Amino acid sequence: EDQVTQSPEALRLQEGESSSLNCSYTVSGLRGLFWYRQDPGKGPEFLFTLYSAGEEKEKERLKATLTKKESFLHITAPKPEDSATYLCAVQAFTGANSKLTFGKGITLSVRP
Amino acid sequence: EPEVTQTPSHQVTQMGQEVILRCVPISNHLYFYWYRQILGQKVEFLVSFYNNEISEKSEIFDDQFSVERPDGSNFTLKIRSTKLEDSAMYFCASSKQGGNTEAFFGQGTRLTVV
Known part of the structure; x- marks a missing residue:
């Protein structure tokens, strides 16, 4: 069974204080690892897809990296508007190849 | 920018009633999904x-659930006889x-079963 564990559960940062969010995964064969942002009461908003170990992607203050066992979402000099829950999900090479298995998410609060 | 649209945003229903949740996927997309999120999970x-x-389909998607694409734009999820634990x-x-x-993803429909 595919599993995704995210840590820490919650993270409070001061504006400008860089940090990393961790996503550990167990999957029979990784087809893709996805990062989403979710604001309260809203649907997940797509951020990144990573397909193979060593891959990195960047978008504004966010950078996602991937190893064979985990992914990190690095946040550089965060701003209060980066406050949200960040979800990690995996897609496996089994079944119909399309479903996502999500972690519980990491709730990030950035104080001004 | 194209987006997935869901209606209604909030639905309250009595236990045992049927509900239909509606979605309009992005127009050139071919794969459609339903996910749920129970509060805090x-x-x-x-x-x-x-x-x-x-x-x-997952183990959650039992005989009480069904999906349909009734026309070229809508995608629906029906729950035949809602239970309290379907609130999500x-x-x-x-x-x-x-x-x-x-x-x-769309913005979601909050279903409350009372």
Whole structure:
């Protein structure tokens, strides 16, 4: 069974204080690892897809990296508007190849 | 920018009643999904739909649930006889392909069963 564990559960940062969010995964064969942002009461908003170990992607203050066992979402000099829950999900090479298995998410609060 | 649209945003229903949640996926997408999120818990996969049939479903998606694409634009989730434990946020999503492509989610329908 595919599993995704995210840590820490919650993270409070001061504006400008860089940090990393961790996503550990167990999957029979990784087809893709996805990062989403979710604001309260809203649907997940797509951020990144990573397909193979060593891959990195960047978008504004966010950078996602991937190893064979985990992914990190690095946040550089965060701003209060980066406050949200960040979800990690995996897609496996089994079944119909399309479903996502999500972690519980990491709730990030950035104080001004 | 194209987006997935869900209606209603909030639905309250009595236990045992049937509900239909509606979604309009992004127009050139071929794969459609329903996920749910119980308050404070993970987003959970329910079902995927491609070429007018279910391609995969989870253990949650039992005989009380059904999906349909009644026309070229809508995608619906029906719960035949709602239970208290069906109370959750239901998200519709769509993607261009099955694997290797990102799914785009709607804003969700909050279902409250009383």
